[in-house]
Amino acid sequence: MATVNGYQGNTPVATSPGPKHPAPPAKTADAQSVLKRLQSELMALMMGGDSGISAFPEEDNIFCWKGTITGSKDTVFEGTEYKLSLSFSNDYPFKPPKVKFETACFHPNVDVFGNICLDILQDKWSSAYDVRTILLSIQSLLGEPNISSPLNTHAAQLWSNQEEYRKMVEKLYKPPNA
Amino acid sequence: MESDSISHTSPPSASNCKDISRKKRVGTSLSCFHFHFRFLIFFIDVLFFVVDFQRSAKLKQCKLDARREQWLSQSAVKNKVCCKEGTNDGDSKQTQRGERDRSLENFEMRGTAEANGEVENVSVQHESDSESFPPNSHTSSSLLGGMDSGTSFTNSSSSSTSSGGCCSGSITEEEGGDGCLDDWEAVADALAADDDKQELDPNENNKENLCLGSTPGLEPNPQLGSNGEGSDLKNSEPECPRMVQRATGTCRAWRADDTFRPQTLPNLSKQRSFPATDRRFGQGGVSWMRNSAFSVPSSCPICYEDLDFTDSSFLPCLCGFRLCLFCHKRILEEDGRCPGCRKPYENDPVEAEASVQGGSLTTRLLARSCSMIARS
Numbered sequence: 001m002a003t004v005n006g007y008q009g010n011t012p013v014a015t016s017p018g019p020k021h022p023a024p025p026a027k028t029a030d031a032q033s034v035l036k037r038l039q040s041e042l043m044a045l046m047m048g049g050d051s052g053i054s055a056f057p058e059e060d061n062i063f064c065w066k067g068t069i070t071g072s073k074d075t076v077f078e079g080t081e082y083k084l085s086l087s088f089s090n091d092y093p094f095k096p097p098k099v100k101f102e103t104a105c106f107h108p109n110v111d112v113f114g115n116i117c118l119d120i121l122q123d124k125w126s127s128a129y130d131v132r133t134i135l136l137s138i139q140s141l142l143g144e145p146n147i148s149s150p151l152n153t154h155a156a157q158l159w160s161n162q163e164e165y166r167k168m169v170e171k172l173y174k175p176p177n178a
Numbered sequence: 179m180e181s182d183s184i185s186h187t188s189p190p191s192a193s194n195c196k197d198i199s200r201k202k203r204v205g206t207s208l209s210c211f212h213f214h215f216r217f218l219i220f221f222i223d224v225l226f227f228v229v230d231f232q233r234s235a236k237l238k239q240c241k242l243d244a245r246r247e248q249w250l251s252q253s254a255v256k257n258k259v260c261c262k263e264g265t266n267d268g269d270s271k272q273t274q275r276g277e278r279d280r281s282l283e284n285f286e287m288r289g290t291a292e293a294n295g296e297v298e299n300v301s302v303q304h305e306s307d308s309e310s311f312p313p314n315s316h317t318s319s320s321l322l323g324g325m326d327s328g329t330s331f332t333n334s335s336s337s338s339t340s341s342g343g344c345c346s347g348s349i350t351e352e353e354g355g356d357g358c359l360d361d362w363e364a365v366a367d368a369l370a371a372d373d374d375k376q377e378l379d380p381n382e383n384n385k386e387n388l389c390l391g392s393t394p395g396l397e398p399n400p401q402l403g404s405n406g407e408g409s410d411l412k413n414s415e416p417e418c419p420r421m422v423q424r425a426t427g428t429c430r431a432w433r434a435d436d437t438f439r440p441q442t443l444p445n446l447s448k449q450r451s452f453p454a455t456d457r458r459f460g461q462g463g464v465s466w467m468r469n470s471a472f473s474v475p476s477s478c479p480i481c482y483e484d485l486d487f488t489d490s491s492f493l494p495c496l497c498g499f500r501l502c503l504f505c506h507k508r509i510l511e512e513d514g515r516c517p518g519c520r521k522p523y524e525n526d527p528v529e530a531e532a533s534v535q536g537g538s539l540t541t542r543l544l545a546r547s548c549s550m551i552a553r554s
Contacts, residue, residue: 033481033483036481036482036483037480037481037482040482093480094480094508094509094512124520126515126517126518126520127480127505127509127517128479128480128499128517128518
């Protein structure tokens, strides 16, 4: 009871009765430290002014962020924009957040559900990473996929033919509606 | 007087006699007083003349005035004696007084070299008599007149000059100190400007010169500018120029409100280095590899809490990645790998063992032993 209250009281808007992402039950001290870390990251991200990446918490829950990545120049993903969701647990940053593509992305390491196969989001996670480095890593992953362990085998096979791949990306790309 | 007359109305004859006798007495006393009063007026005129002569010296401090009046009272007593001896040569007296005043100014303005020994002896006698600044005179004799510190003040002119010089030095200490500080700061500014010109590229050099020319209130401007530069993340080497600029910024020695400059200088640079590192982390770079190579971060890169002294002196991994003790403990409980290099922590054998063998086992054993101890 106390933990839930303390957790929800720290979110920016606690008016909605049922948030989309239910808050995982955890200790209040952990939630406090995670909150501080996420707030600091948000501040740094907004002050940093990185081009091509952005992220912001959802309305009612600072533990769920929405991020956007634009495809890097000179890659087949140039000119595209992808939405992602980041879900932080109370173990963050000792455990990585759950990151998924909200926008369909035709990529060898992204499956049809938007799950991402990226080492730093699994076993190579370090608590020194943050939202910014995650988004930058995913942005660089777009242009440099790991063909050896694909989630999307079709994309992995087509990667060698960049012109065809570009056509496929444009064909499957649905710009995220704001 | 009125009350007297009213009270003495009933016996008129006696009261008249008494009044006459009183008036006579009052008249004689008044004439005496008149004489004394004239003498006093003359004396006050002399005093005013002397004071006016002294005001031409434009001395500011109240201490000096007080001491001068004390000295004047003494000299006036001596001048009285002179008046009784010979009242004809007033001009020569004035010249004498002028000489004494001049010598007094010399004595108080630290110009003790050209003062003659006689007047200096007088002034030193006054110093010892007045006892207004006994510690100064003592320290002066011990500091400056080290060789003849044991001699009396009135003995030799050298000891008197030394003590007088130090007395005046103690009085004008603030002004002299400020002047020294100004000179020192000017030299430091010049040196800093030279360093800036040597080390910085033209843009930042202009900035520094602007800042040197501006008021101290505008000091944070170059730092803000550097922050703006640092926000450009595509810059491949943002650290080195900023570090140079920061270093020269902390070496700047022209803050006007620093009265105790040499003492606070290192502290100031320390204090200003912390927000600088904090700002570097505030940029969200978490480029801890470079940061750890240069300086200790001010906040833990994991939990963003401020590092205290124990945390900042805690270096758990050879890669140089620093973090607070709480986050270190937390990581040891989970996977025990350094967030900076992903290698297991090894420097502490117990902790490394715990991390290698699995933290749960050792903690369970520890808990058991603790419970055993508690039971027994």
